Amino acid sequence: MKVAFIYGPPAVGKATVAKELSSLTGFRYFINHQASDPVSAILNFEENPSLFRSISNEVKKLILERAVEMELPGLIMTFCYSKSDADHNLKNTMSLLENKGADMYFTRLYCDEEELFKRVQNPSRKGMSVKKLTEIGKLKEALRKYGFKDEIPYVKNLSIDNTYIPPQQTAEIIIKHYNFPLQQFHHNKQQR
16 A cells, blocks of 8 residues: 655645545545544643644554555545654554555645745634644744654655645646556546
């Protein structure tokens, strides 16, 4: 199974690109917030951030294990990478996938800060049960506290500045770089 990881700061467009990549390849996608939503039913992040992350990571692990067992052709996962906060969990995830024989592909998205501040206020970010950041002040605080701009140093990364690149084109760059197969109906459209 191919596992495409898309990471970068909040509001950079990870979920939107993941959905475009899914529609072009047929890979399933698992957005970071999909692991957090069930946890929020029993625990508020602010009450105990460490426990919240721990339970959320257990949900992600279960999803990954089942996805590999189901022999899906591909899975797209999104997350924010912070060296101080995510290394341990990411290395555990990678170890799990390596042991299951999955191939991993990493893409880091980044954009100009001004564009990031515009995107964080987009109305599409509201209405999720686990609230995405929607305020510039909170985004600035998160960037200061966690970084989120770093490239993962121990994997091969494709880094894309998507400041001026639309999501579908960003997904196409990922497909071309990693030679991901196109979903049959998209392949037929391009041949016409």
